[in-house]
Amino acid sequence: MATKKKQAVKKDAAVKVALLGFGTVGSSVARVLAKQRFQGIELTQIFNRNVARKRASDAAKWVPGSVKWTENVDEILRSDVDVVIELTGGLNPTESWIRKALASGKSVVTANKQLIAYRGASLQRLATEHHVHLVHGAAVAGGVPVIPGILQGLGGDRVTRLSGIVNGTCNYILSRMESGADYATVLADAQQLGYAEADPSADVDGYDARAKLCILSRIAMHAELDPDAVATQTISTVEAVDFSYAKELNSTIRQISRAQVEGSLVHARVAPMLVPLASPLAWSHGTLNMVVASGEFGGDVVFSGHGAGGEPTAVAVVSDLLAVAQGCKTVELPVRKRQVTGDFMAPHYLRFVVDDRPGIVSGISGALAKVSVNIDSLLQRRGYPKHRLPFVVTTEACLTSTVEKALVSIAKMDCMLERPLCLQMLETEDKGE
Amino acid sequence: MATKKKQAVKKDAAVKVALLGFGTVGSSVARVLAKQRFQGIELTQIFNRNVARKRASDAAKWVPGSVKWTENVDEILRSDVDVVIELTGGLNPTESWIRKALASGKSVVTANKQLIAYRGASLQRLATEHHVHLVHGAAVAGGVPVIPGILQGLGGDRVTRLSGIVNGTCNYILSRMESGADYATVLADAQQLGYAEADPSADVDGYDARAKLCILSRIAMHAELDPDAVATQTISTVEAVDFSYAKELNSTIRQISRAQVEGSLVHARVAPMLVPLASPLAWSHGTLNMVVASGEFGGDVVFSGHGAGGEPTAVAVVSDLLAVAQGCKTVELPVRKRQVTGDFMAPHYLRFVVDDRPGIVSGISGALAKVSVNIDSLLQRRGYPKHRLPFVVTTEACLTSTVEKALVSIAKMDCMLERPLCLQMLETEDKGE
Numbered sequence: 001m002a003t004k005k006k007q008a009v010k011k012d013a014a015v016k017v018a019l020l021g022f023g024t025v026g027s028s029v030a031r032v033l034a035k036q037r038f039q040g041i042e043l044t045q046i047f048n049r050n051v052a053r054k055r056a057s058d059a060a061k062w063v064p065g066s067v068k069w070t071e072n073v074d075e076i077l078r079s080d081v082d083v084v085i086e087l088t089g090g091l092n093p094t095e096s097w098i099r100k101a102l103a104s105g106k107s108v109v110t111a112n113k114q115l116i117a118y119r120g121a122s123l124q125r126l127a128t129e130h131h132v133h134l135v136h137g138a139a140v141a142g143g144v145p146v147i148p149g150i151l152q153g154l155g156g157d158r159v160t161r162l163s164g165i166v167n168g169t170c171n172y173i174l175s176r177m178e179s180g181a182d183y184a185t186v187l188a189d190a191q192q193l194g195y196a197e198a199d200p201s202a203d204v205d206g207y208d209a210r211a212k213l214c215i216l217s218r219i220a221m222h223a224e225l226d227p228d229a230v231a232t233q234t235i236s237t238v239e240a241v242d243f244s245y246a247k248e249l250n251s252t253i254r255q256i257s258r259a260q261v262e263g264s265l266v267h268a269r270v271a272p273m274l275v276p277l278a279s280p281l282a283w284s285h286g287t288l289n290m291v292v293a294s295g296e297f298g299g300d301v302v303f304s305g306h307g308a309g310g311e312p313t314a315v316a317v318v319s320d321l322l323a324v325a326q327g328c329k330t331v332e333l334p335v336r337k338r339q340v341t342g343d344f345m346a347p348h349y350l351r352f353v354v355d356d357r358p359g360i361v362s363g364i365s366g367a368l369a370k371v372s373v374n375i376d377s378l379l380q381r382r383g384y385p386k387h388r389l390p391f392v393v394t395t396e397a398c399l400t401s402t403v404e405k406a407l408v409s410i411a412k413m414d415c416m417l418e419r420p421l422c423l424q425m426l427e428t429e430d431k432g433e
Numbered sequence: 434m435a436t437k438k439k440q441a442v443k444k445d446a447a448v449k450v451a452l453l454g455f456g457t458v459g460s461s462v463a464r465v466l467a468k469q470r471f472q473g474i475e476l477t478q479i480f481n482r483n484v485a486r487k488r489a490s491d492a493a494k495w496v497p498g499s500v501k502w503t504e505n506v507d508e509i510l511r512s513d514v515d516v517v518i519e520l521t522g523g524l525n526p527t528e529s530w531i532r533k534a535l536a537s538g539k540s541v542v543t544a545n546k547q548l549i550a551y552r553g554a555s556l557q558r559l560a561t562e563h564h565v566h567l568v569h570g571a572a573v574a575g576g577v578p579v580i581p582g583i584l585q586g587l588g589g590d591r592v593t594r595l596s597g598i599v600n601g602t603c604n605y606i607l608s609r610m611e612s613g614a615d616y617a618t619v620l621a622d623a624q625q626l627g628y629a630e631a632d633p634s635a636d637v638d639g640y641d642a643r644a645k646l647c648i649l650s651r652i653a654m655h656a657e658l659d660p661d662a663v664a665t666q667t668i669s670t671v672e673a674v675d676f677s678y679a680k681e682l683n684s685t686i687r688q689i690s691r692a693q694v695e696g697s698l699v700h701a702r703v704a705p706m707l708v709p710l711a712s713p714l715a716w717s718h719g720t721l722n723m724v725v726a727s728g729e730f731g732g733d734v735v736f737s738g739h740g741a742g743g744e745p746t747a748v749a750v751v752s753d754l755l756a757v758a759q760g761c762k763t764v765e766l767p768v769r770k771r772q773v774t775g776d777f778m779a780p781h782y783l784r785f786v787v788d789d790r791p792g793i794v795s796g797i798s799g800a801l802a803k804v805s806v807n808i809d810s811l812l813q814r815r816g817y818p819k820h821r822l823p824f825v826v827t828t829e830a831c832l833t834s835t836v837e838k839a840l841v842s843i844a845k846m847d848c849m850l851e852r853p854l855c856l857q858m859l860e861t862e863d864k865g866e
């Protein structure tokens with residue numbers, strides 16, 4: 001169809017760009033822009049606290065001398081820049097900055113997953129109202145073009161299922177534990193390498209991944225979820241022994257973010273789960289991210305790559321910037337608010353640590369039978385002390401809420417030394433003909 | 434930035450769509466459109482030969498009664514449709530139809546890889562001249578959003594390397610041979626299943642994949658290649674024994690399409706290659722497609738899924754249609770014509786079949802030494818007859834053209850019963866931290 005009316009792309013003057021935040025990603029964005037020298041894009045302003053320190057940093061050598069540095073964000077929001085790249089993160093005061101930018105006719109490129117998960121729909125409406133762009137390809141899986149790929153390439157499909165590894169920190173921890181290391185050691189390493197924060201809760205307890213899952217649900221399944229309503233489960237209770245048992249089940253353990261549409265309900269959960277070794281999700285090692293989108297018509301589509309880090313995230317930001325500068329909109333399809341449940345019909349992995357005595361298996365199987373959950377297998381490896389014996393029961397497919405009911409009474413058994421660990425088990429994905 | 438001037442998207446009237454070709458993909462497009470009922474899109478005309486037979490087919494039940502069927506393509510090209518979806522394939526007369534459509538202000542969505550590989554740049558110019566869209570997301574890897582993912586999500590990166598499995602037929606054949614079947618049997622099966630044509634040459638000899646590699650090179654590396662200049666090598670000379678030897682080398686064999694920028698030169702080749710089992714490319718079984726794009730800033734990005742089949746390809750077509758109907762342009766970056774060579778610096782796998790006698794290894798190693806190629810390993814499995822002995826030499830990294838020089842003289846040795854097989858060996862991809 002004709003697009004004779006020109007889009008509002010400046011043909012001659014360069015698109016003026018301001019950067020909010022000159023940390024790891026911000027400085028990488030400046031470096032990529034300097035190296036790539038895209039025509040028609042000019043970095044004009046940078047906002048950060050303590051500008052003097054930032055300007056003196058090594059990273060600042062990629063910033064053109066013409067750039068104006070400021071500690072006052074309002075200078076930028078009042079200026080004539082065309083695009084604001086927001087890399088400061090968090091909800092407050094960032095949301096108000098982005099609202100001001102959009103309302104004053106500036107397009108916004110952001111990597112802020114929390115903001116987009118919680119306020120994306122409302123900010124998108126504001127952008128549309130003011131005929132500007134709001135793009136956030138870097139908010140999920142950094143350098144992996146999951147968001148543009150889904151928006152522009154899967155709009156024709158009906159995506160009913162998503163499963164992904166979208167938190168590199170957890171994947172680093174769990175894939176190292178797979179090789180025998182224990183949680184505390186690997187977490188300490190991750191903190192030293194800069195993969196994990198001093199307070200690792202946002203990563204290991206699933207809040208970071210939950211925000212990303214909500215963004216993915218909106219763009220892929222057109223389902224608006226309340227992030228706070230999405231069930232999360234920490235990876236910090238997974239132990240080395242779980243990887244041994246997982247291996248016996250031809251599986252490994254990953255922090256999986258999954259969502260599945262069923263009528264007007266969305267099942268969604270971020271948790272450590274058993275992943276079959278044959279699943280692409282088991283291939284993801286280290287900080288790699290991976291998202292599998294399953295469509296009614298196209299089957300499973302896998303995206304994988306570096307989900308975090310300065311330069312991969314900068315690729316997503318700069319790609320978004322190019323799209324905005326060239327006036328490229330993305331496909332929009334109607335989005336609906338959806339109720340969410342963490343319940344899935346799945347086989348479950350239950351790991352108990354007991355002070356061994358007669359009657360334990362009978363107690364556990366009795367409690368499961370009471371809620372009509374069938375046991376699929378019982379695994380007990382040799383070599384553990386009887387007074388602190390870890391063993392595993394796997395169930396046939398049942399609702400997570402059902403098995404959790406049984407676990408309430410099982411946890412009260414005298415012999416239980418720890419809270420039982422309950423993990424959903426993923427089934428093998430579609431693997432092609 | 435502001436986009437206040439409306440793009441030429443009809444707000445009220447639906448976008449009128451004509452379908453050229455009602456085969457497997459065309460009928461799937463009609464079915465997906467009927468099931469998805471996207472607002473603002475109306476299928477109005479279908480062109481095909483033998484309309485009476487098509488209309489009577491089961492597939493036609495998804496076509497709205499209001500659709501006008503025709504055997505005369507000019508009726509469509511002269512009509513007021515907004516978008517033409519071209520699924521007839523081939524260069525002639527399709528190219529002239531697409532030119533007419535674009536020149537008369539119609540946008541074109543096509544899955545035609547040959548046309549886009551050979552004429553993409555020129556057709557794109559025509560589209561731009563007439564302010565219409567030309568999109569071809571379905572031309573590479575069907576339902577896998579490689580093209581939109583790269584265009585919209587990797588524009589900020591500098592992609593220097595591509596490697597992919599983009600021909601499902603070859604992947605089906607080679608991944609079944611991996612399990613012990615021989616080429617002729619698997620090819621016959623593939624033909625019966627409809628994965629391979631009666632004349633399989635376009636697939637097995639690499640011409641189909643070559644067109645796709647050229648398209649990927651253009652969008653990812655901004656390098657325009659002459660498809661006819663890209664080296665191809667048939668998979669039909671790969672034998673069961675090669676999979677045994679590959680396994681000893683912790684590898685398997687896949688038809689790989691690869692390209693790599695080096696200054697103003699592009700190394701490009703479509704050939705069966707040894708792929709390390711640790712590489713994502715080895716995970717692709719059956720008809721699955723996979724593309725790995727390696728960027729200077731973002732590292733390796735992997736796309737995988739169903740590359741062919743009616744419904745996956747229809748997803749790509751309908752997603753493109755949505756983008757066109759909503760007036761979404763894609764990012765455009767300057768493209769340059771590039772010289773191409775099939776030469777790569779790589780380790781090579783050489784398999785010989787000989788009538789065993791003394792002096793063979795010395796003859797082969799002498800010929801390799803003469804061109805300064807170092808032998809990395811020599812593999813000879815037990816259990817083969819001496820008078821028809823397959824054995825393998827792997828080389829250290831060297832140019833393909835150099836090792837081929839040595840093979841010319843080696844092939845002339847009396848003991849050689851077959852032309853030696855020479856395969857490039859891929860190195861393990863970037864696997865994350």
